[in-house]
Amino acid sequence: MTAPAEAPSVPEAYRECERITREQARNFAWGIRLLPPAKRRALSAVYALARRIDDIGDGTLPAEQKLRLLAEARAGALAPGAHPHDPVLRALEDAARRLPIPLAAFGELVDGCEMDVTGRSYDQLADLVEYCRCVAGSIGRLSLGVFHPELSEPDAREAGELADALGVALQLTNILRDVREDHGNGRVYLPKRDLDLFDCHITVLPDGSLDPQDGALAELIRFEAARAWGWYDRGLQLLDVLDRRSAACCAAMAGIYRELLERIAADPRQVMTGRASLPTRDKLTVAARALIAGRHG
Template sequence: MTASLSDSYAYCQHLAKQTAGNFYYSFLALRREQFQAMCVLYAYMRTVDDLGDHPQRLPEERAASLKQWRCELERVLTYQAHSEGLPFDPCFPALLDIIRRYEIPQRYFFDVITGVESDLEPVTYETFDALTDYCYHVAGVVGLCCIHIWGFHDERAFDAGIECGLAFQMTNILRDLSEDIELGRVYLPLEDLDRFDYTPDDIQARNYDQRFRSLMQFEVQRTKEFYQNSERLLDFISPAGQGILKAMYRIYGGILSEIERMEYDVYSSRAGLPKWRKLLIAGEAIVASRWNSSRSAR
């Protein structure tokens, strides 16, 4: 079965509304076409992530699913979805449309698959450079897709977008340290653990001590620097994009601040913002966007 373009957009919007949480409402700060494109982007990324993280399936089964997804994406992009009966996911017609409309490089969508594939087996990273490469594949490319949708006027947006994705992904890594170890994943570089005489076994044992606090303080401070450096992205993108990016900074930055407030004890509870606060941030982004649009229309 193939989906019409309108059905594909509707499918992506439904999936985003059901699973994107408060980010879905942040998308509403954009123009209708951009809002739809963000839903498509989210649907694609979410589907790939679910294929790689399905808890009831063996790693080899998930690997086969991702391989099939990569092959389907290649066929769809090659045949441009014009071959009758060509099998593809309901998100693909809309994905093709936004790739053309916003001139998004196709390689970004394959890079994400590569990133998710790297999580199929237990992972460790020896150096921060190696971790940075992983973060590019699962988060940096998302930032690059976003700036194409939002609109940018300076090629310096590319590097800033990658660094923004790194800041967000590092926040996720620090927040989810306790959950990831159960999946055999130690994202913090081993060179950083060695620096503070902390080990993957300490993470497994949830050893919350001064070594751990020093390690986390170091990682949080480094992540803050990525936030600060990537803020230059605001100067390179459209006003509509600035609104949603500011909202994302407030949400992810708020999580990082919560980790600090908890004195880095991510073992005892999961750092996060209350739903009302995330809804407030999304609402403020929408209001600011509408206000800016009305002023520019005068």
Template sequence: MVPPLPRPPPPRPARPGGLAEPRPVHAPAGGALVPGPRAGDPRAGARQDRAVSGETGLDLSRARRGTRELTHRAGANFSVGFRFLPRERRQAVYAAYAFCRHADDAVDEGDPETAPARLQEWADELDATYAGRPRTETGVALLAALPRFPIPRQAFEGLIAGCRQDLVKTRYATFAELLGYCDLVATTISTISLAIFGGLGDPEAEARGRDLATALQLTNVVRDVGEDVGRGRVYLPLEDLARFGVTEEELLSLRPTPRLSALVAFEAERALGYFRAAEPVKDLVDPPCRFAVTMMGGVYAEVAARVARRPEAPLSGRVSLSRGEKVRAVLARLLRRRFVLGD
């Protein structure tokens, strides 16, 4: 039997955390890198896009196409909600997601010995992008979004700090310690998202956005138990292993046992608790983004619920939803706009 789920803690304060050199995009004093278009003025937006392409020497249309394709390929669950965003916000979130994905892949993919150097390349690209001199297509797509959606640079810096932590830290003693990691790699994503969806600067929206970001990251933790063990990482808190009588050797073997299944189910239920706490955020973002946010959280909540029902599944491979299951998730939330259904 799974012990009672602890109530989510109060919101934590956010924690910071060989390419040709193009010409810089010059910013007016105290202003944006490229002057932003007036709301509802597509011609001004088109002029700005041409300016970004011209100043950087990179094809913005191609860059946006690449970030969209990467997002739907690498974030198949997460990106379901993105399809419901208005065009400019969708382009911005694709660019932001792609940048975060590249930083994460710099740590998780390829030769571990060269991972620090790969991650530093993306830290350097962040500096270049915010200086108006992106050197990659992902950077130019992000640059084009910044005048419309002023994403705080510190949010990306926090994410990169979390990726650096993955290079040196492979165990978390307590859940509180894991939440500190979530502040770096997940709640920074909340800041990025609220800058695009609306709500940044609203204390309640930011608090509930952190709850949602934490729920998403905790879902990643239980969804990817087997994959993370293969990389030598254990994100399940060691205090929880002890609570359920699971040894680290038992976890590393990835053999389903009643104790290990109970542990994974508990962590999945904990993620669902954060989804429930985050429900109000859907009504705190701008109206055109509300259903997209519902689907972003809703699809992930479906994954967490599946792990809670079948906790042995992530021990043998990543848990994901089929295309049909995603369609059903969309239809269900057209009728009931909640992250967690069945409550």
């Protein structure tokens, strides 16, 4: 009989989370690098579990199996200490003992992924915002727990609302960036009422690009981008209550997405033919700008 593998040590568990973040986080990792070591490790643990949940929802397994795995992930997030052999949950359990990380927010992330699995459609903006709050506002509130600003109860509630709003802004940007890819996966996040307003339908041409419909799709994308700007304006007020390193982390992550949104709005055609992204040098510039602003803030 094979002896069970030893549970990873806490340092080993954090190293695995940092590896996952480094290799898979893309835009998220740029901000994490600006945090002091303890918070960087904690946020890596948050990201690693969030990534696991997202991968279940976006994977190719049958829906019934996805829902079962999502239920298991929900249970693990709420009681990470019950899974000492899982490096991600072991790291998360340690982080949650040291910092006020609202583990219940992972349940909201699971709720959002279940919407994807069951094929939820979005009639109006309020429906889409509910989804964005689940899949991204939850990450904003989890991150706020890692940043751990010392606030009074009313100020802490407002900070949670700001973190939630910033998450919505980032997710709306993701939706515009991935509109073509999501359609290929059978998902349309743009609200039906907005599509009807612009007399627009998401359809694919023989070359694989989205039909611009005589400019109607570009106008719709710019319309949705303008809405996202409003969420950024609200959410970025969070920077005022964070310490300098946490503010730099948050500003770097948000800055990369804001720059991406600006490019999408300036040229919507790029999301009709592919997936818009920022070159590494531009991400470095945004991160450096955020760190410098944090030092002088």
